[in-house]
Amino acid sequence: xxxxxxxxxxxxxxxxxxxLDVHVAAALDRIGGLLxxxxxxxxxxxxxxxxxxxxxxxxxxxxxxxxxxAYGAGLTRFLRRxxxxxxxxxxxxRQARRQQGKSDPLxxxxxxxxxxxxxxxxxxxTRDGAVEAIRALVVAKRSARDxxxxxxxxxxxxxxxxxxxxxxxxxxxxxxxxxxxxxALRPRAGSDLVLYATKLSIQxxxxxVLTLEEETTRIDKVLGELVADVAPSLxxxxxxxxxxxxxxxxxxxxxxxxxxxxxxxAHLCGVxxxxxxxxxVVRHRLNRGGDRHANAALWHIVMVRMVSDPRTRExxxxxTKEGRSKLEIIRILxxxxxxEVYPHLPRR
Numbered sequence: 001x002x003x004x005x006x007x008x009x010x011x012x013x014x015x016x017x018x019x020l021d022v023h024v025a026a027a028l029d030r031i032g033g034l035l036x037x038x039x040x041x042x043x044x045x046x047x048x049x050x051x052x053x054x055x056x057x058x059x060x061x062x063x064x065x066x067x068x069x070a071y072g073a074g075l076t077r078f079l080r081r082x083x084x085x086x087x088x089x090x091x092x093x094r095q096a097r098r099q100q101g102k103s104d105p106l107x108x109x110x111x112x113x114x115x116x117x118x119x120x121x122x123x124x125x126t127r128d129g130a131v132e133a134i135r136a137l138v139v140a141k142r143s144a145r146d147x148x149x150x151x152x153x154x155x156x157x158x159x160x161x162x163x164x165x166x167x168x169x170x171x172x173x174x175x176x177x178x179x180x181x182x183x184a185l186r187p188r189a190g191s192d193l194v195l196y197a198t199k200l201s202i203q204x205x206x207x208x209v210l211t212l213e214e215e216t217t218r219i220d221k222v223l224g225e226l227v228a229d230v231a232p233s234l235x236x237x238x239x240x241x242x243x244x245x246x247x248x249x250x251x252x253x254x255x256x257x258x259x260x261x262x263x264x265x266a267h268l269c270g271v272x273x274x275x276x277x278x279x280x281v282v283r284h285r286l287n288r289g290g291d292r293h294a295n296a297a298l299w300h301i302v303m304v305r306m307v308s309d310p311r312t313r314e315x316x317x318x319x320t321k322e323g324r325s326k327l328e329i330i331r332i333l334x335x336x337x338x339x340e341v342y343p344h345l346p347r348r
Contacts, residue, residue, distance in 0.1 A: 014054045014063035015089070015112025017104045018042070018072035026108035027054050028116055037105045042071065047078040064089045064115030066107065068124035076124045087115040088124040125253030130230045135250045137223045144212045144219070151205045151212075155182050162198040170202075179213075182206025234344040239304035244297040251294035252345045262342035269294040271334045286331070298334040305333070
C-alpha cells in the first residue's frame with residue numbers, strides 16, 4: 001500500500017487510522033500537500049518505523065490519531081514520549097467520505113487534515129499515569145456490577161418459575177441475603193429432575209454473585225486508595241465519593257491541563273448548554289453529548305446535595321418559587337458542580 005508522492009524538507013503533519021493489527025499513516029506538508037501513505041504494524045517496532053517514516057519528510061509538528069482511547073492508545077503514548085503533539089480525531093469528515101468513499105488511506109489522510117486545519121483540536125489523553133490505573137479498575141468494577149445484577153435477576157426468575165418449595169424458600173429475600181441462600185442450596189441428584197436442575201442453576205448463580213462481591217470489595221479498596229492519593233481535595237468536596245471522583249478523573253485524564261478552561265470541562269461533561277439560535281430567536285438546547293459517566297457522577301453529587309446540603313436545599317427552594325422545574329434546577333446545579341470541581345482536578 002506504500003504511496004510516496006514527494007519528499008519535502010518542511011514541517012509535516014501526520015494522520016493515523018488505527019486498527020488492531022495494522023495502522024495506516026499519512027503525511028502532509030505545510031500547505032496540505034500529500035507526501036505519502038504507508039502501513040505499519042501496531043507494535044512497538046511498528047511505532048518506531050511509523051515515526052521514522054514521517055520524520056524522513058521533515059520535522060513532525062503534530063499527528064492526528066483516530067481512536068486514541070482504543071486501538072490508537074499505544075501509538076499515542078509512544079508519540080507523546082517522543083515529544084509529538086497528538087490530536088484526538090473523533091469523527092471523519094462526512095462530506096469527504098460521501099464524495100470520496102471509505103478506505104484506510106483516505107481515513108488517515110482525513111485525520112491528518114483534521115489536525116492540520118484545526119477542525120480537531122483536542123489533545124489526546126496520555127493514559128500513562130494513576131488515572132489510567134483508576135480507569136482500568138473502574139472497567140472491572142462496572143463489569144462486576146452489571147454481571148451481579150444480571151445474576152440476581154436470573155436467580156429471582158428461576159425461583160419464581162421453579163418448584164413451589166424452592167419459590168417459598170427464596171421468596172422475599174433481600175439482594176444481600178438472596179445470593180447467600182442461593183449459594184447454600186444443596187442439589188441432590190436422583191430427586192425430582194426439575195428441582196435438581198433449578199437448584200443447581202441457582203446455586204451456581206449465587207456462588208457467582210458472592211465471588212463478584214469479593215472482587216468488587218478488593219477493587220474498591222485499591223480504587224479508594226488511588227483516588228485519595230491522586231485527588232484528595234476532590235474527595236473533600238461535599239457529596240463527592242470515590243465512585244463519582246473516579247468517573248470525573250477518568251473524564252479529565254492523566255493530563256487535565258489539555259482542558260483550557262472550566263467551560264471546556266463543562267462541555268466535556270455534557271453540562272454546558274449548546275447554542276441553538278437562529279434569526280431573531282436566541283435559545284440554547286440541552287447538551288446530550290460529552291462523557292456520560294462524568295455527567296452521571298455530577299448528577300449523583302447533585303442528588304446528595306439536594307437531600308442533605310442546606311445551601312443546596314435553600315437554592316432549590318428559591319428556584320422552585322421562581323417557577324423552575326426540578327429537571328431545570330438539576331441541570332443548573334450540575335453546571336455549578338462542574339465549575340466547582342474543575343480547580344480540584346490534579347495537574348502535573
